[in-house]
Amino acid sequence: MxxxxxxxxxxxxxxxxxxxxxxxxxxxxxxxxxxxxxxxxxxxxxxxxxxxxxxxxxxxxxxxxxxxxxxxxxxxxxxxxxxxxxxxxxxxxxxxxxxxxxxxxxxxxxxxxxxxxxxxxxxxxxxxxxxxxxxxxxxxxxxxxxxxxxxxxxxxxxxxxxxxxxxxxxxxxxxxxxxxxxxxxxxxxxxxxxxxxxxxxxxxxxxxxxxxxxxxxxxxxxxxxxxxxxxEITRENNEYEILRAKLIGYLDTDKNVIAKYPYSNKSDAAIYARAIANMRGGDLDTAKTGTKTLIKRNPNNPYYYELLGDIEYQYGAYDDSVAAYEQSLKLIKSAPQIETALALVLSERNKPGDKSRAKELCKSVILHEPSPLAYWILARVTDDGESDWAMAEFYNMNNDTKNAKKYAKMAQKKSAKDSPEYIKSGDILKN
Ligand SMILES: [Zn+2]
Structure with missing residues (x-):
């Protein structure tokens, strides 16, 4: 960990x-x-x-x-x-x-x-x-x-x-x-x-x-x-409140979160903001209790399962984390950040089959919304030329040209000339 x-x-x-x-x-x-x-x-x-x-x-x-x-x-x-x-x-x-x-x-x-x-x-x-x-x-x-x-x-x-x-x-x-x-x-x-x-x-x-x-x-x-x-106005306002609660939960200090969402406030938005703040502060038990309440109230909301997956991951409870993210992905079509989180936990758990599932998830993320983290995880769950190429892409996205080229060269050495890794590494070397 x-x-x-x-x-x-x-x-x-x-x-x-x-x-x-x-x-x-x-x-x-x-x-x-x-x-x-x-x-x-x-x-x-x-x-x-x-x-x-x-x-x-x-x-x-x-x-x-x-x-x-x-x-x-x-x-x-x-x-x-x-x-x-x-x-x-x-x-x-x-x-x-x-x-x-x-x-x-x-x-x-x-x-x-x-x-x-x-x-x-x-x-x-x-x-x-x-x-x-x-x-x-x-x-x-x-x-x-x-x-x-x-x-x-x-x-x-x-x-x-x-x-x-x-x-x-x-x-x-x-x-x-x-x-x-x-x-x-x-x-x-x-x-x-x-x-x-x-x-x-x-x-x-x-x-x-x-x-x-x-x-x-x-x-x-x-x-x-x-x-x-x-x-319709109420529905839209409630949805927006949840969105704001999430941002505030992640971005504000604990103190501000509690000031804006005191414990007396039992709305979904308030529980969400506090659960996130609790997780950030390392109070995982309280975070989990709040998240479970949200899931009980909204069993079809993929994002509360996503949060549960985050919390379980922080506990080091990989199996529960994987289960929560998989449930989240069942409830939502293509969600790059959730797929990335799941891939990360799978790459860390490393049970039989985890690497191939993580690879599949990373490829899906890269296809829809490439991110450095997706490449970084892909490099961890693949070998040889493919892994080096993924690291090259990772550095490339982080504007580290020197390391991007270094890995692209290594990837080309290990890959067949007509392989996608070879060709894509060539693109990086041309930059
Ligand atoms: Zn203006």
Missing amino acids: KKIFMILFSVFFTTIANSATLINDTEIERKITQIIMPVANAAKIPESRLKIYIVNDDSFNAFVRGGEDVFIYTGLLKQIKNPNALRAVVAHELGHTIGGHMVQMSQRMHDELMRTMIIQALGVGLMVAGGNPTAGVGVMAGASGIAQQSMLSFSRDEERMADDMAIDLMVKANQNPNGLIEVFEQMRDMSGEFESRVNPNRINHPLTSERLNNAKTKIGKLKKIPQKKDT
């Missing part, structure tokens, strides 16, 4: 200081996709092309790049209190795209951004840190600087156009445009704290009150404001 943590720690955490961290989590990505899909569709972006990136940064910010890549900051998610307001923020950002305001973020800047991004899964990432809350994902926040890049560039006119477009998109998507009003009201309420913390040259968004008034005027002129059924 200890050994794998140390190895993972050294390979994953050494490059983090200068990078932005992207959080990779199936549950969060899927729930956000559901929330913003209506406005994305209204902006003519099909679901197959929409990609959500969660940036681990406390800024109250989001941006859209290339019309289809939606970057949402954890600071925004933690603070925005309902899904319709989040949808309005994304609609605003899509408004910049439609208005052609994104020209200043060049391809080169985008490449640079993607190159320096570290992709970090919540559950697995936490295990990687050995369950030590101070080494957890939270401490990696705030290193990005992308917030500045995206916010600096818009003029007052562009902001106003994007706000107008956001209202149009919300209405077109049959969503209540007052979500935008809620965002401005929230921004206004927190502006003291917000603006004192940020770099002064970032504050060029037109005054929030001006934008608030513009939006109110425009919405006031609408003939009809789309309204959802109360039951």
